[in-house]
Amino acid sequence: MKILTAIFVTVLVLAVGGFIVNQSLSATEMAQGQQSSHYHNGRFENDQPIQANTFKTFLKVMARYFTADKxxxxxxxxxxxxxxxxxxxxxxxxxxxxxxxxxxxxxxLKVYGEYWLLDPVFSKRASPFSFMGPKRFHPTPISIDELPPIDKVLISHNHYDHLDKQSIKQLVGKTRQFLVPMGVEGDLRKWGVAEDDIISFDWWQDITTKNALIAFTPSRHFSGRSFSDGNKTLWGSWVIKTGHESVYFSGDSGYFEGFKKIGQKYGPFDLTLIETGAYDNMWPDVHMLPEQSVQAHIDLQGKTMIPVHNGTFNLALHTWYEPLERVTQLAAQHDIAISTPVVGDIMQIENLVKTEHWWQAYMPD
Structure with a gap:
């Protein structure tokens, strides 16, 4: 079992880094993408291309994973x-x-009385299997059953650590609306979500609700849940603007000029939730190093930053606490307000928790 787990995690690391991409599409899926200007030659593409990876690169990542200090x-x-x-x-x-x-x-989120979820993953593992794959370091602070009725679920892309099948199936009966990137609606329908309850988005599309403007904006990433569906669905980030607050949620992304464009169109932001974790020098195009996460916050014209995508799953080759250590040091150097809440902390946008180095008490001496 340990060998199988090691092989699986290696494949997952490769997927996180964007090394596993199959470009074939069915006729139906091709038709779904025809309306998007980001759909070319049978697949969705980034505005700022990511570096193509070879089998040689694949072998280098495998070798590194099996020889790296764990x-x-x-x-x-x-x-x-x-x-x-x-x-x-x-x-x-x-x-x-x-x-x-x-x-x-x-x-x-509790947005003026409405409960919204961003990329809800409540399963014990970020994996297609219940018995193998990255396991949570901690439980969720509340179960889906305990949650109040949900008005909206927003999904950034279809990777297992962002789109969780079991969570979606549990949320079907208590969620009014699912907002997803183009193509992701196919999986949701298979999992029991009614077609009328799903709204799919291309980049730069938005809707106005009772309490907010919600816009789907670009990121520099990729999609896929198997070896045969690479880039068949879109990926991206979310902007939420109420009459008083403005929030940005990055999903997953490598650093790119799109952050400045988003900041110019929708900024400044009171809060940015920026990916800071699962990074590596071998896949900088699809996940940001902490230095790049801080720069993305600056580009977005953010006021306060919360680093996300860390502290829950082992998805890369760095230590579990390194993302928080590095990003808080960098934020201090750049005089950036950063909030690092403990999981389950309740915050108000206008009164965010300050930096708390809670993880340092759990680091090795």
């Missing part, structure tokens, strides 16, 4: 979380914008 890739202690109840959430005021980090890139 020390502290996962915590050997129980990490802190603040457990939540439905009663706590319902007690929050309906005349403001609340946020709760659920772990990795999963976030719960």
């Amino acid at each position: 020390t502290d890739h996962e915590p050997d202690v129980v990490l802190p979380i603040n457990t939540l109840t439905r009663e706590q959430l319902e007690a929050l005021s309906d005349d403001s914008f609340h946020l709760v980090k659920l772990g990795h890139s999963s976030v719960l």
Whole structure:
């Protein structure tokens, strides 16, 4: 089993780095993409291309994974979380914008009384298998059953650590609307979501709701859940603008000039939720190093940054605490306000938790 797990994690690392991409599409899937200007030669493409990878690169990553020091890739202690109840959430005021980090890139919002979820992953593993693959370092602070009715679920792309089949199936009965990138609606329909409950987006498309403008914006990444569906669905980031607050959620992305364009069109942002984790020098095109995450925040004209995509799953070759250590040091150097909440902390956008180096108490001496 250990050998199988090692092989699986190697493949997952390759997928995180963008090395596994199959370009074949069915006729139906090709038709779905025809309306997008980002769809070329049978697949979706980035505005700023990512570097093509070869079998030689594949072998280099495999060799590195099997020879790398695995020390502290996962915590050997129980990490802190603040457990939540439905009663706590319902007690929050309906005349403001609340946020709760659920772990990795999963976030719960209470937007003027409505509950929204960003990339909800509640399963124990970020994997197609329940018995193998990256396992959570900590539980979620609240279960799906305990959550109040959800008005909206927003998905950034279809990778397993962002689009979780079991979570979606559990959310079907209590969610009014799912907002997804082009093509992802196909999976949701298979999992029981009614077609009328799904809205799919191309980059730069937006909708206006009772409480906010929601826009789907570009990122520099890729998609795929198997060896045969690479880039058949779109990927991206989300902008949420109410009458008082403006929030950006990066999904996954390599650094690119699109951050400046988003900042110019929708910024400045009171809060940016920026990917800071699962990075490596071998795949800089699709995941940002902490230095690039900070620059993305600057490009977006962000006020406060919360680093996400860290502290929950082992998806790369760095230690579990390195992303938070590096990004907080860089933020201090650039005089950037950064918030690093414990999983389950309840925050208001206008009164965010300051930097708390909570992880340092759990690092090895």
